[in-house]
Amino acid sequence: MISTYKYQGVTWLDLESPTEDELMHIISEYNVPEVLFNDLITETLLSRVDSYKDMLYLVLHFPRIHNEKRMPDLEIDFILGKDFLITIHYEFSNALHDFAKQLEVEAMLSNKLPGSHAGYIFHAILIEAYHQAGSKLNDLYQMMEQVKEKIFNGHEDRMVNDLSHINRKILDFRQAMRFHGSILDSFEHASIKIFGADYTVYVSNMRSEYHKILGILEGHRDLLIDLRETNDSLLSAKTNKTMRILTIMSFTTFPLTLIATLIAMITDVAVIKTFTQFIYISISLILIGILILLHFKNRRWLL
Incomplete structure (x- = not known):
């Protein structure tokens, strides 16, 4: 599906799950190097930026966090010319969808697009994507806060899996965005010949937003480490404590069992002829058990 948007003389084409014919049509219409065709129809494992005569090609990956299941990274391919921007992706993108709705309401973008070339639209899209990444990190923080409450409410045994799931989400997040910094560095140098030296200010802004995400991510990682250490300690x-209680129970019941067994071995069972004699023996065993427990408590084995 191809969606076309125009703003201040700039055309943005958003291709979601395009067919090969649609890609070939766009490549022909906008003089995109045909060598990129295979890259556009297949998944690119690593982010990259390539510079051509009058356009730039970027591949960026963005994390997708779902509460219940693991989802692959979202890959978006960008082709930037002076007056056009092409985005290609094979999964739904919230950032692109939300930005498209904003673009349809021109007044909302008066502060976002200060110029009239494709670089400004790319800048606005990437800022929107980073803001949504920050929102996802906030969701992760809320998950960790819930886990923290459960840990200190005595549910630490149930939190082992929850902490592992959160750790996996953080790892996936870092994995998806680990190359953005170097890509933006390369993009800054390559963009000058198309958009001019003044555009480096906007690249710096994108880089700043990226480093904010990294800072939040590192903070979440440190918090997770503290939560795991606290959970492991508790x-x-x-x-x-459970092992100590079981050990004390064993040491308490063993002498009583031994005494009862010895009495049965050295005396005739018939010697206990009355209920009163049974009570005497039972009370004696209970008193011995109490003395053993008092000894354990005096030694601070019972807390």
Whole structure:
């Protein structure tokens, strides 16, 4: 599907899941190097930027976070000319969709597009994508806050899987955006010949937004490490307490069992002829058990 938007003499074509015929038509109409055809119809594993005579080609990956299932990164290919921008992607993009709605309401973009070439539209799209990435990181933070509450409410044993899932999301996020910094550096140098030296200010702005995302991501990673260490400590303490209780129960019941067994071995069972005698023996065993527990408490084995 091809969606076309025009703004101040600039054409933006958004291709979502295009067919080969649609790609060939766009390549022919905008004189895109045919060598890019294979790159446009297949997935590109690494982000990149290529410079041609009068256009630039970029591949950027963006993270997609879902609460229940793992989702692959979103790849968006950008082809920038002086007065046109082409975006190609094979999955739905919230950032592109939201920006397209903004572009349809021209008044909303008076502060976003200060100029009339494709570089400004690219800048606005990338800023929107980074803002949405920040929103996803905020969702991750809320998830960690919920986990923190559960950890300190005694559910640390249930939080091991939750912490692992959050860690995987953070790793996927970092994996998707790890090359953006170097791509923007290369893009800055290549964009001068098409958009002029003044455009470097906007590239710096994009880089600044990217580093904000990195800073938030590192903060989330540090918080996750602290939560995992705290959870492990509490879980270890709970396990040790359980083992201590089981050990004390064993040391308490073993002497009583031994005494009862010895009495049965050295005396005739018939010697317990009355209920009163049974009570005496039972009370004696209970008193011995209490003395053992008092000894454990005095040694601070019972907390």
